[in-house]
Amino acid sequence: MANWMGGSCPAMANQIAGGFMLLSSNNLKGFQPAELQALKFELERIQRNTRAEVPPADDALAQQARNQKIGRLSSALQVIQHQMTAR
Secondary structure (H helix, E strand, O other): OOOOOOOOHHHHHHHHHHOOOOOOOOOOOOOOHHHHHHHHHHHHHHHHHHHHOOOOOOOHHHHHHHHHHHHHHHHHHHHHHHHHHHO
């Protein structure tokens, strides 16, 4: 059984997106394939929503925050994909 940081899969995905938690293969050791798939789905959903939000062109800080969030999500998705294929 997975040890969801934050209590649930969506909460863990939000923590990853917010930068409060960095995902690594060590964090995912106790996760089953179905749980990894659920986390991947939540991260992809947040990534789609983040990409859909377009900050104003003159707001550099908002654009930077959006790009950092997308980067964290992309990195987490790569870690999950690697973990799923390594099994």
